[in-house]
Amino acid sequence: MNYPRTLQWRGDAADGKLVIIDQTRLPGDLVYLDLERLEQVIDAIQRLAVRGAPAIGVAGAYGCVLALREGRGEAGLELLAQARPTAVNLRWAVERVWKEAKSDASRALEAAKRINAEDVAACEAIGRHGAQLIRPGMGVHTHCNAGALATSGMGTALAPMYVAHGNGVKFRVFADETRPLLQGARLTAWELAQAGIDVTVIGDDMAAIVLREKKTQLVITGADRIARNGDTANKVGTYALALAARAHGAPFYIAAPKSTFDTAARNGADVPIEERKESELREWQGALLTPHGARVFNPAFDVTPAELISGYITEDGILSAAEITGWLG
Numbered sequence: 001m002n003y004p005r006t007l008q009w010r011g012d013a014a015d016g017k018l019v020i021i022d023q024t025r026l027p028g029d030l031v032y033l034d035l036e037r038l039e040q041v042i043d044a045i046q047r048l049a050v051r052g053a054p055a056i057g058v059a060g061a062y063g064c065v066l067a068l069r070e071g072r073g074e075a076g077l078e079l080l081a082q083a084r085p086t087a088v089n090l091r092w093a094v095e096r097v098w099k100e101a102k103s104d105a106s107r108a109l110e111a112a113k114r115i116n117a118e119d120v121a122a123c124e125a126i127g128r129h130g131a132q133l134i135r136p137g138m139g140v141h142t143h144c145n146a147g148a149l150a151t152s153g154m155g156t157a158l159a160p161m162y163v164a165h166g167n168g169v170k171f172r173v174f175a176d177e178t179r180p181l182l183q184g185a186r187l188t189a190w191e192l193a194q195a196g197i198d199v200t201v202i203g204d205d206m207a208a209i210v211l212r213e214k215k216t217q218l219v220i221t222g223a224d225r226i227a228r229n230g231d232t233a234n235k236v237g238t239y240a241l242a243l244a245a246r247a248h249g250a251p252f253y254i255a256a257p258k259s260t261f262d263t264a265a266r267n268g269a270d271v272p273i274e275e276r277k278e279s280e281l282r283e284w285q286g287a288l289l290t291p292h293g294a295r296v297f298n299p300a301f302d303v304t305p306a307e308l309i310s311g312y313i314t315e316d317g318i319l320s321a322a323e324i325t326g327w328l329g
C-alpha cells in the first residue's frame, strides 16, 4: 500500500538514530530529520515535527534509547513522557520501555522495535476491520490527521480508507482542515492524494453543511486518549463534528489501537487537555491575525462523550463503549 513511512530507527543502540518526516514542512517539502539526542526528540514532539498519538508513542520509545545511551536514566525518560500530555501512547510507550529494559540501551532498542512492530500490525488490523464500514459511493468524513503520518504504520482513522481503496471500493473523503495547525488540510489531504484516494478539504465550520447535504454519511476519526467509559479525547473540533454527525444521522466511529485506551481514566474528566501557545492562533507565518487586545484560548484537544460514538475500531474488531472495560481487562 502506498503510504508514507513517518519514522524509522537506523543503526544500533550505541550509534543509531531516529529518522522522521518533518511534518511541519508538509505539504510543501518532504524533509527528513535525524534525531540523535533526547532533546531533539522532545523538541520534535513538542513542535509537532512528529505528531499523532501512536507516532509519538513510537518516537518516544526510540527516544528512550537515546536517553539511556546518554546516561539520562529514569529522569530523562520522565522528561520525554511529559513532552505532550494528552496522547496516552507517549507515557505508555516510555513506561513500557523502562519496565522491559531498565537502563540498558540495547534492550530498550529491542523493546522500541517491538512497540513499533505492534503499532504497524494494529494499524493493519484496524484497516481490515474498519474497511467493512466503507460502502461504494460513500462520502467519509475525517478530522485532523490520523493517517500514516500519525502512526508508524498505515494510520488509524485512515487505515480503513487505505484498505477499502486497495480493495477497489470507490468512495470520497472529506477532510476538515483542522484549525489552527491544519493537520487535515496539510497532512491528511497530502497522504490521501499521494495514495490516489479522492479527497476534498473543507473548513472546519463547513462540516455541518456537508453532513446535512449527505455529502458524507460516515465519520471516522482517531483518538489521543480513550477513557474506560468510551469518552474520547481527540483533536479539538472532533466534539463539534460528532454533534453534527448525530444531528444528521451519520454514524461516528473512533479508530484507535489498545495503546490509546487509558485504563486509569474513568471518563473524559480524567484526561489532561494540552493548551498550546497563543501564537498558533494569533499569527500565520509571522502575520498577525488577531489584535493585541484580544485574548486567545487554544486547547489542542476536546472530549467527545461516549454517547455520541457509534463504535471503536480497534485491532481486535469494532467495539461498543460497553465492551471496552472487559476488553481492556
Ligand code: MRU
Binding pocket: 048, 051, 052, 053, 054, 087, 143, 144, 145, 146, 147, 150, 151, 155, 156, 157, 183, 221, 222, 223, 224, 234, 235, 236, 300
Ligand atoms: O496535535 P496532533 O496533531 O498530535 O493531534 C493528533 C490527533 O488528534 C489525532 O487525531 C490522534 O492523535 C490520532 S492519530 C492516529
